[in-house]
Amino acid sequence: MRRKEGNKEQDIISAAIEVFAKDGYHEAKISKIAELANVATGSVYLYFESKEVLLVKIFSDLWIKLISLVKTINERDDLSSTEKLEGFIDTVFDVFTANSKLALLFVKEQPHFLQEKDNKLNILYNNFLEIGEKILDDGVNNNSFNKNLDKKITKNFIYGGVRHLLHLWALSPDEYPLNKVRQDIKYIVKKGITK
Amino acid sequence: MRRKEGNKEQDIISAAIEVFAKDGYHEAKISKIAELANVATGSVYLYFESKEVLLVKIFSDLWIKLISLVKTINERDDLSSTEKLEGFIDTVFDVFTANSKLALLFVKEQPHFLQEKDNKLNILYNNFLEIGEKILDDGVNNNSFNKNLDKKITKNFIYGGVRHLLHLWALSPDEYPLNKVRQDIKYIVKKGITK
């Protein structure tokens, strides 16, 4: 018997993130991913049944990680609502800061998934947003946040703004220093929604 | 001689907006666009030299319209900085409210263009954002807006938030009534950035 050497699956995933991010999912070629991962074209299919499955794997890993992180924050009872909200925003920045290619891929391709309500990715994505909404909810209930703002709208406004800035940062890190970006966003959000 | 009947070019554009919005640019088929426009597949190529040119035409028409509208607002000297900013946001909502398919197309495909800095579309897009930045600039200078916020960041945060909510609205208009969306966004922005 022969056993697998190295971690080809991970190599392929990393390569795919890079190529998908640069070229966009549809223009990305499996052969290029394989080359970057140092495997043969056909090997990609030993680990992923199709190009699409590979993309979905990347996204679902990402969501699972994000969900776990923000869940932890939300469960901490030493944090105020405002601090939880800041922590939520920080988490997103932290995860993507660690991998700008993933950030790029995320902003470019995620919009295409929002359409079909009940695919795996949308379910995860909604789990994630629900936690954000819970934080906003509690903040309203304990009188920290403004009651008159719709929570779904507020949460998605923040989400969209954060996502767009991550995109710009991923394209030109120097023009959008993440520290300043985070700081400004948190300032606007806090000032904009607290009473 | 034979003369053209109807306005096939416009029919094709409208059909393309719809099909691109629903299926995404890459999955959209010329044959489907042609069918929806009531022309033969080949006819699309009498009006547009390629699928990509057709997409670019749609986007550039959109940007040209938006630029003209926000320019007008910015030139009015009876408006305060805050009112101009509100007017800017309103303009975007107005244009997309009139055509939710276009909104959907815009949010799905625009991210793919940001990469290549100097294509036609990015130049238009930057013209548009520059006007937004000018409004923010003036607001800072006349002491309406907070000096400590970076203008590029602020403008893009707002832009991203607005875009994402337009996306959600285009997918489920009932869940995201645009009036409430506009109202909340303008509230957060005003409160978030004014001194």
Next chain:
DNA sequence: TTTATTTTTGAACCGTAATTCATTTATAAT
């Protein structure tokens, strides 16, 4: 009516790249 010219058609063409699979390679077991 006939002819010339422009518009339109849609099936065939063709390039591309995802996917497959016969073959080769590497290792574990005997």
Next chain:
DNA sequence: ATTATAAATGAATTACGGTTCAAAAATAAA
């Protein structure tokens, strides 16, 4: 060593859909 089996290869296959183009249709001019 030899064999069996799993892993890996990459050229061949195949599907797909954008684009082309020869033929048809429509109208204006003669």
